[in-house]
Structures are given as C-alpha cells and as structure tokens.
Amino acid sequence: xxxxxxxxxxxxxxxxxxxxxxxxxxxxxxxxxxxxxxxxxxxxxxxxxxxxxxxxxxxxxxxxxxxxxxxxxxxxxxxxxxxxxxxxxxxxxxxxxxxxxxxxxxxxxxxxxxxxxxxxxxxxxxxxxxxxxxxxxxxxxxxxxxxxxxxxxxxxxxxxxxxxxxxxxxxxxxxxxxxxxxxxxxxxxxxxxxxxxxxxxxxxxxxxxxxxxxxxxxxxxxxxxxxxxxxxxxxxxxxxxxxxxxxxxxxxxxxxxxxxxxxxxxxxxxxxxxxxxxxxxxxxxxxxxxxxxxxxxxxxxxxxxxxxxxxxxxxxxxxxxxxxxxxxxxxxxxxxxxxxxxxxxxxxxxxxxxxxxxxxxxxxxxxxxxxxxx
Numbered sequence: 001x002x003x004x005x006x007x008x009x010x011x012x013x014x015x016x017x018x019x020x021x022x023x024x025x026x027x028x029x030x031x032x033x034x035x036x037x038x039x040x041x042x043x044x045x046x047x048x049x050x051x052x053x054x055x056x057x058x059x060x061x062x063x064x065x066x067x068x069x070x071x072x073x074x075x076x077x078x079x080x081x082x083x084x085x086x087x088x089x090x091x092x093x094x095x096x097x098x099x100x101x102x103x104x105x106x107x108x109x110x111x112x113x114x115x116x117x118x119x120x121x122x123x124x125x126x127x128x129x130x131x132x133x134x135x136x137x138x139x140x141x142x143x144x145x146x147x148x149x150x151x152x153x154x155x156x157x158x159x160x161x162x163x164x165x166x167x168x169x170x171x172x173x174x175x176x177x178x179x180x181x182x183x184x185x186x187x188x189x190x191x192x193x194x195x196x197x198x199x200x201x202x203x204x205x206x207x208x209x210x211x212x213x214x215x216x217x218x219x220x221x222x223x224x225x226x227x228x229x230x231x232x233x234x235x236x237x238x239x240x241x242x243x244x245x246x247x248x249x250x251x252x253x254x255x256x257x258x259x260x261x262x263x264x265x266x267x268x269x270x271x272x273x274x275x276x277x278x279x280x281x282x283x284x285x286x287x288x289x290x291x292x293x294x295x296x297x298x299x300x301x302x303x304x305x306x307x308x309x310x311x312x313x314x315x316x317x318x319x320x321x322x323x324x325x326x327x328x329x330x331x332x333x334x335x336x337x338x339x340x341x342x343x344x345x346x347x348x349x350x351x352x353x354x355x356x357x358x359x360x361x362x363x364x365x366x367x368x369x370x371x372x373x374x
Contacts, residue, residue, distance in 0.1 A: 004086050013072055015065065018088035028057040031211065032142070041138055052135065056142050061087055063120055063147050067154075068092040070112040078105040083337070090222050091150075097337070103173035110165035114151040121147030158189030160226050182234045189227035196220025237329050239369045240362075245331050246324035248365055249345045249355030255279040258288050258310035262296060265309055270296065277342050279353060280313050287344060287353050289313040321346045324354050328362060335359050 004016030032053035037044070044052075064087060071094045072082045081097040100106035124144030128137055155163040164185045171181035200217025204210065256265060256278045269278060270293060277292040291313040299307055320338045322331050324345050331343055345355045 004084075004088075010065075010069060010085075011073065013069070013082050014084040016084060016086045018086050020089035021061070021087050024089045025057050025061070027211075028060060029053040032056050036142065037138060041134055052138055056139055059139065059143055060146055063117065063143065063150070064092045066120060067113045067117050067150065068094045070116040071109055074109045074112040075100075078109070080105075080109075090219065097333075099178075100169075103169040106172065107166050107169035110162045110169065113162050114154045117147045117151035117154065121145070121149075121151060156192055157185075158192035158223065158227065159185035159230055160189060161192075161223065164189045164227075179234050179238050183231055186227040186230040186234070189230075190224050193220045193222075193224025193227060196223065235370075236332075236366055239366060240328045240332070243328045243365070244324065245322050245326050245328060245343075245345050245357050246354065248328055248361050249324070249357045250361065251355045253279055253356035255281040256291065256309055258282070258308065258313065260309045262299060262304040262307045262309065262312065265291065266296060266304065277356075277358075279344060279356065280309055281353070285353070286351065287316055287319075287346065289315045290319060290342065290344065292341075319344065322357060323347060328357075328365070331357055332359075332362055335362075 004018045006014055006016045008015050029050070030053070033049040037049045037052060065085065068085045068087075072085060075082055075094070075096055078100065079098075080100065083095040083097050085092060085094050100109060121144045124140045124147065128141040128144055131137065131140070154161055155166075157163040157167040159165060159168055159182065167188065168178075168181045168185035171184055172178050175181060197217045197220035200213045200215070200220060203213030203216065254269075254275055256269065258280050265278075269275065277290060280288040280291055282288050288310070291309050295312040295314070296304075299312055320334055320340060320343055322334065322343045322345055324347060335341065335343060341359045343357045344353055345357050346353055
C-alpha cells in the first residue's frame with residue numbers, strides 16, 4: 001500500500017486510496033452534476049447538483065468498498081490472510097497473501113463481491129420505489145443502478161474479473177490443474193478485454209458518447225493487460241515449481257562488521273563493485289542485519305566518517321528472512337510484498353546464515369529456464 005493513502009482500517013484490514021481514485025471521483029461527480037442529474041431532475045439549483053453528485057460518488061465508492069470487504073471476509077473465513085484493500089480508478093482491489101487452496105473456496109470468495117453489489121443495488125431500488133422524495137430518489141436510484149451494473153459487470157467470465165475467478169475455479173475443479181485453469185481463464189479475460197476496447201472504439205467513431213467510448217476502451221485495456229500479466233505470472237510459477245531457496249541462493253555471501261564506518265563500507269565495498277548489499281554479522285557469525293546501497297544514500301556524505309554500519313542497517317528484528325527449504329515462488333512473493341531485493345537464507349531459528357537469495361539471482365534463473373523451455 002506504499003503508493004496509496006491509508007484512510008483507515010475496517011475489520012482489521014488497511015484501506016487505502018490510490019492517487020488515481022481522485023481522478024475517477026472527480027469524473028463521476030462531474031458527470032452526475034452536469035449530465036445525469038440535470039436531465040433526470042431539472043430545475044434544481046446548480047450547487048445542489050454538485051452536492052448530490054459528490055454524495056453519490058462517495059456512496060458509490062463506499063459500495064465498492066463493501067464489495068471488496070465481502071471478498072476479504074470470505075477469504076478470512078477460509079484461513080487466508082488479507083493484506084489490504086485499495087480503491088483506485090477502476091474500482092477496488094483486495095490483496096491476499098495466500099492463494100485459495102480449493103476450487104470451492106476460490107468460487108465462494110469470487111462470488112461474494114458481485115452478490116454483495118447486486119444485493120445493495122436491489123435494496124436501494126426498493127427504497128427508491130418506496131420513498132417519493134426527489135433528493136432521496138436521485139441518490140438511491142442512481143446508486144442502485146450503479147451497484148446492479150457493477151455486480152453484473154464483475155460476473156463477466158474473464159480473469160481477473162470475479163466471473164473469471166469463478167470460471168477458473170470451475171476449470172480447476174474439472175481438470176485438477178490450477179495453473180492450466182488460470183491460463184484458460186486469463187485467455188478468456190484477454191478476449192473480453194479486446195471486445196471492450198473494440199466496443200469503445202466503435203462508440204468513439206460512430207457518434208456515441210465520447211466519455212463512454214473512452215472509458216469502455218480503458219477498462220478493456222486494463223482487463224487485457226491484467227489477464228496478460230496473470231498468464232506471465234503463472235508461467236513463472238510453473239517454471240519455478242519445486243525449486244527451493246537453497247538451490248538459488250548465493251553461498252558464503254560477503255558480510256561486514258556492524259562497527260565498520262560508512263566511509264570504509266563505501267570505499268572498500270561499494271566503490272569496488274563488490275555488491276549492492278551486504279550481510280552484517282557479529283564476530284561470532286550471528287546475523288545482525290543487512291546494509292544496502294540505498295541505506296548509505298540516505299546519509300549525508302559529511303556524516304559518513306562518523307557513522308557506523310549499525311546506525312543505518314536494517315536490523316535483524318525488522319529483516320525478512322527465509323528458510324532453505326522454502327520454494328522460490330514463495331520467496332519471490334515475499335520480496336515483492338516487502339519491497340526488498342534480497343533475503344538472507346537462515347536455519348536454526350535464524351541463528352545460522354546459509355546464504356543470500358537475491359531478486360537478481362531469481363530473475364537470472366527465470367530467464368535461463370525460459371530460454372531452455374524448462
């Protein structure tokens with residue numbers, strides 16, 4: 001969630017706004033205040049259109065949040081860890097630290113979101129029919145329509161849409177191969193993405209609504225790119241299946257003393273091209289932490305002589321580590337989650353350092369296995 005603005009926690013889950021959210025918030029508010037509301041409810045004061053438009057935008061994204069929270073709640077029900085939820089220009093995304101272990105779990109998690117949106121839309125339309133007050137009708141009527149549209153749209157059977165995840169779970173159940181099911185569902189998602197792009201272009205060049213055409217094409221582009229990235233990710237996971245950290249790690253990685261000055265570290269290590277990161281070890285060989293080139297760059301040059309490695313390193317307590325028998329796929333996921341480029345490989349509860357697993361080393365392995373077709 002580093003690129004997002006954290007706005008709070010719900011059910012212990014961090015909620016964030018990506019900067020792109022403010023763009024779509026402004027677009028939805030504008031389209032409501034200038035287009036939809038004046039057509040449906042003529043005669044209001046201009047400022048009121050903007051107020052109601054903003055209220056609809058805020059409540060719409062609250063509905064998107066409810067959609068994503070339903071995914072998260074069901075995921076937790078199946079023992080999966082939820083990292084955070086981010087609202088962005090195309091809606092919302094729930095980040096999980098684990099994959100579903102069974103097709104049934106995947107299907108129920110995926111279905112929870114659209115069902116929540118459809119339920120919210122149905123309730124709001126019921127309120128719209130029961131209450132005859134135009135301000136209320138303006139808000140709940142449009143929100144009901146948007147939620148119903150959101151629920152139906154997310155059931156499109158193309159990965160990574162919720163419908164695509166349901167399709168993947170069905171294929172997974174039928175074929176018993178999650179990787180093949182993901183590739184097939186992603187292919188369908190890519191096809192739907194291209195259809196949406198074509199539909200957007202058609203609207204643009206055949207007198208349709210300019211905003212609708214551009215928006216439809218953008219959604220199609222996002223869907224096709226996400227499906228393509230999923231296919232590539234599955235290929236990488238398959239290539240690395242069965243490969244362990246001990247198979248890829250650098251054995252006997254270079255290390256430095258925690259009492260070494262930054263000047264010595266720079267002159268004797270970094271300036272000689274010895275590496276971009278070093279383990280920091282006590283005299284008895286125990287792991288104290290890790291120091292990187294980025295750590296040094298945060299210290300003003302005039303302070304290098306007086307500062308020591310221990311002053312700038314990432315200490316062991318804050319360090320991400322991995323065991324030698326962990327699969328490289330899990331290590332790559334940890335590198336991405338923690339946004340680091342290396343993981344010390346340890347045993348005996350961290351007391352013994354066996355090596356260093358680097359992002360560059362994993363990428364070299366992926367390239368070699370891809371070229372060899374392994």
